[in-house]
Amino acid sequence: MAATIIDGKAIASAIRSELAEQVAELAQKGLRPGLAVILVGEDPASVSYVTAKEKACAEIGIASFETRLPQDVPQQKLLDVINAANMDPDVHGILVQLPLPRHIDERAVIRTIHPDKDVDGFTPVNLGRMLLEEPCFLPCTPHGIIELLVRSGVPTSGAHAVVVGRSNIVGKPLANLLIRKSINATLTVCHTGTRDLASHVRSADIVVACAGRPGLVTADMIKPGACVIDVGVNRVPDPSKKQGYRLCGDVDFEAAAQVAGWITPVPGGVGPMTITMLLANTIEACRRLAGSRVS
Ligand code: NAP
DSSP states (O other): OOOEEOOHHHHHHHHHHHHHHHHHHHHHTTOOOEEEEEEESOOHHHHHHHHHHHHHHHHHTOEEEEEEEOTTOOHHHHHHHHHHHHHOTTOOEEEEOSSOOTTSOHHHHHHHSOGGGOTTOOSHHHHHHHHTTOSOOOOHHHHHHHHHHHHTTOOOTTOEEEEEOOOTTTHHHHHHHHTSTTTOOEEEEEOTTOSOHHHHHHTOSEEEEOSOOTTOBOGGGSOTTOEEEEOOOEEEEOTTSTTSEEEEOSBOHHHHTTTOSEEOOSSSSHHHHHHHHHHHHHHHHHHHHHGGGTO
């Protein structure tokens, strides 16, 4: 039996229509959500992510303000740009595209973003609030994955979820969201220190592959009927493509789809949801920062 393909593009598009209505309502109150987009260097993947985010903003009426800095920009200059955005009343959300060049301290950069404008949800303040289930901006990729599960009707309560990857931006926050009472999964987190990855994945009702390793999760590791969420975005050389590569996830999609109950494609699964959650957070930031003017 072939799996149900979770169409992240379609789900994201439905949510973006709702968000466009919210932007229109804010416009009637004289408010326009604004996102500062800061890009350092010209890494092609980062440029394409930033372009996609700005296009998504424009489509639903969010203003985006782009700052491009050279690869060798001094760290202090980047911090100055962030501080200016922290002070700018037209900017409600700040996005610094990662990864940053090696001479820049990523943690210092993230800590400089004001938590009220931290629409990526990466600051220690937001991550702490997330852990305590206080109002906060949830990190976009984990939040998008939870929305995919819920909106696709995947049973989560009591399910065994196995997350393969423990990064600060995907694996760790996702693990935290999966064990919230509202989701109620039982959790295993795997990483490079895990012994016998296959045996853990085989026991999963929900597998989330977020390791950035093409082909890491194969069909023989998947329990029949399980839900497979593929977060990986990997560029694999492919001379048949104009750009010389193709994108693939961490899961052997074609074979896994024959075993799984649900599966996300790459591209078109988690990616569109990540951007959508960024839009949602920016609108929420605008609402919060406008405070009494809105209510
Ligand atoms: P990351 O910081 O490189 O973290 C990768 C994690 O996977 C690490 O925790 C690592 O373990 C673990 N890992 C690596 N190889 C493994 C293996 N063979 N077995 C078990 N665990 C392994 O990556 P990230 O930033 O979380 O991103 C992960 C992937 O998701 C990338 O392909 C990225 O492009 C993609 N991504 C997609 C979106 C989207 O919107 N679609 C958003 C963000 C990221 P250790 O901790 O032990 O090193």
